[in-house]
Amino acid sequence: MSGKVHENAVRDALASRLALIEPGLKCVATEYRLPSRVGAGGRIDILARDSTGSFVIIELKRTEAAAEVALHELHKYVELFRREKGIGPADVRVVLAAVEWRGLHAAFSQAAREWSMDLRGYRLTLDPDGVTPIGAGRVQPLAETTVQELTPIQLLVQTRTGNLDAIWRWALRELQAAGVRHMVGFEVAHSTYDPGIYLVLGRMPPLVPDVDSGDEDGCGTADNDAWEEEALDVSDAPPGYEAEHRAQGWLCRSFNSFQIELGHPHVLAQLAADPDWTVRAVRRAGVYADEVLYPDDELLVDAQCGGLSDVKYTGSARADHPARWQRLLDRLNRALAGNSDWARIVHAWCRELAAAEDSVELTCHVYNPCDMPAAVAFGWPSRWLEFVPMGLCVARSAGKPARTLRCVLAWNGLGIDLPSAFECAYRDPMGWIIARNGGVAWETDLEFLRLLGLRYIVLETIEGERVPRLVDWDDDDRLVRREPDRVDGAGVAWSGVLPLAKWVHDNRRGLDLLATWLHSEVGIYHAHGHARTGTARVATGRAPGDAH
Incomplete structure (x- = not known):
């Protein structure tokens, strides 16, 4: 049996079992033909109506290869259905039913978030005969990703030993335990003061209260039990950066032999502009490891004046x-x-x-x-x-x-x-x-x-x-x-x-x-004039305030 005949058999079997997808769903037609005055027409796999009278366009894809074109076809069918039949958006919604979702889930997620139509996905389970649907589980779109950007949560960490590798390993370990996946470290050197790494944290998911665990102020991102138990105040965090502020507090409280000073985009700009300081290299973690997308010079500009300050x-x-x-x-x-x-x-x-x-x-x-x-x-x-x-x-x-x-x-x-x-x-x-x-x-x-x-x-x-x-x-x-x-x-x-x-x-x-x-x-x-957050504060040779 060819792949197309096989898929048609699955379609016909599903059309008689639409209650697997949604109670009250009734088949109107299979292979419903859509003519077009603006290009190629098409055929809707299953046209159904729900219990409220809305039309439901169901597109079926059985194989991984076929799944790759599913969304393109859905967009075409919905446009033709509305254009040729005069159906408004209040009277139509869309269902994508597929057996294989590995190659489809990401594209479906974006479409579900950004498409104006009501789009839902279902994962079909077939009988051992490979034709008869026996189950349909709702597929949820992937969660919206946190848009990655550098944040104003920044620290200068210095060491008298000159071992910057030790600073970076410690910072990665502690911050990753606090849920930080993306960060940049600028190696800085001075003719008099200790060398260090100027850390700039990337975006984290927002703090979400964990009701089950009794975490009132929310953590939600940490992998470390000790982090879960820390009651770190975020009341003075920059608005929108509470999670990163809390991670910074966790790092400052962890045991270390380094000198730590809280930073800010102004401080980094000050260091970069000061002829006595040199930014020597950039260390990277998470998405910032991609040097093609994030060149060194652009990272330095973004951390100072790309919108954080x-x-x-x-x-x-x-x-x-x-x-x-x-x-x-x-x-x-x-x-x-x-x-x-x-x-x-x-x-x-x-x-x-x-x-x-x-x-x-x-x-x-x-x-x-x-x-x-x-x-x-x-x-x-x-x-x-x-x-x-x-x-x-x-x-x-x-x-x-x-x-x-x-x-x-x-x-x-x-x-x-x-x-x-x-x-x-x-x-x-x-x-x-x-x-x-x-x-x-x-x-x-x-x-x-x-x-x-x-x-x-x-x-x-x-x-x-x-x-x-x-x-x-x-x-x-x-x-x-x-x-x-x-x-x-x-x-x-x-x-x-x-x-x-x-x-x-x-x-x-x-x-x-x-x-x-x-x-x-x-x-x-x-x-x-500065509160101390580590073992000592090292002056930078100039008062805060960044020059342009």
């Missing part, structure tokens, strides 16, 4: 790739938090781009620390520009001039001197340090800038045009472009808008005084 972001997307475009907007929103002047205009500009041209490609680089005293303390005078907030978005579309959006600080020509403004806003350097440690410095920074006469502005330049436009809002809450009030040899200018360089020139003495005042406290900050 609430200060810094670098990324690109096309408007005709909705998922990636939305991710870019979300990560821009995160990086621009605390700066409503930039955030509002940038997002409206992005919406304007997408509405005008869906194939536009946008590349963004944002550095938004919302902490002007940090620029003075850590950047003035020689590295000042590295710490000044900035934003750059470049939009390109085929056949059209590029559009560039620049986010900068500007001066209104007024304001009080720096030491006085700082005193009014923060009271003293310790007040600023407390605000930084509490993560609320951005709130006071807005007042500090206002007292200095500084504000955030946005400029747009069209390729081929020499003069930029000032982008702002009108009374109807729409974007407007303002032409410069003056264009001459000194540059372009708008009323009440002077370049930051002019403010710096007029306030150099104040910058010197404030920098000296802050430096007198930064030493205290370095020595005593």
Whole structure:
């Protein structure tokens, strides 16, 4: 008996036993013919109706080879059935019945999650005669996989022995016991301090309470009984990273002879930018072992500013790739938090781009620390520009001039001197340090800038045009472009808008005084301003805060 005849025999036997799949299911026809005015037609293996009157399209596949084309045929049959017979989505659903599921399960799972139709799968069990179905078990789609990405849960682990292999083996063992499967380790070296590995954890499944075991706060991922018994607090975890935060706590509590310091994307950016530190190599586990998909340089960028940081972001997307475009907007929103002047205009500009041209490609680089005293303390005078907030978005579309959006600080020509403004806003350097440690410095920074006469502005330049436009809002809450009030040899200018360089020139003495005042406290900050999570904290030679 040929394979096709054999499958037809199974189909006919199943058509008379549809209750195996679902009670109340009745056969309407087998080999139901579907003509087509848009291409090749087809035949539905079994057309049935359920107890509510809905049509059920049943596709049968017996062999592993035949299973590979099952979903393609189902998509075609459903489209033709609805198109040629005028059947709406409320009156049809789909069943895939197969004997072999090994080659079908993954494709079926994706279709079940993403297809708008009600799609269900059943595994048929045949009688020893190889024809008669005697059972049909429901096949559930594979669980949605955790989208893998590097996280802001990061640690610097150092050793005086220089044995980085020992650090990596220990970290792998302990973190895998805590349920971490994917991670990256950047080997770092310094001319004075101990070498180490900067660990960046990958995504874990969310914490899910285990009711049966009484695990109220949820673990769900660990393989180690000791981990199950640990009551590690996740109340201060970054939102959405509770599982990784708990795994980090487990690692820090495990016995070791290493020095451990909690990290953050800003800290990694600081190490990578510091000429005294060298990132020598990348160690990998889980999906990150694939160097083709995850090159070293891209991993380093992603771990610093690929969307993890609430200060810094670098990324690109096309408007005709909705998922990636939305991710870019979300990560821009995160990086621009605390700066409503930039955030509002940038997002409206992005919406304007997408509405005008869906194939536009946008590349963004944002550095938004919302902490002007940090620029003075850590950047003035020689590295000042590295710490000044900035934003750059470049939009390109085929056949059209590029559009560039620049986010900068500007001066209104007024304001009080720096030491006085700082005193009014923060009271003293310790007040600023407390605000930084509490993560609320951005709130006071807005007042500090206002007292200095500084504000955030946005400029747009069209390729081929020499003069930029000032982008702002009108009374109807729409974007407007303002032409410069003056264009001459000194540059372009708008009323009440002077370049930051002019403010710096007029306030150099104040910058010197404030920098000296802050430096007198930064030493205290370095020595005593960090909680210790391991045997000791090793200073990195620079206060926290990443330069762009």
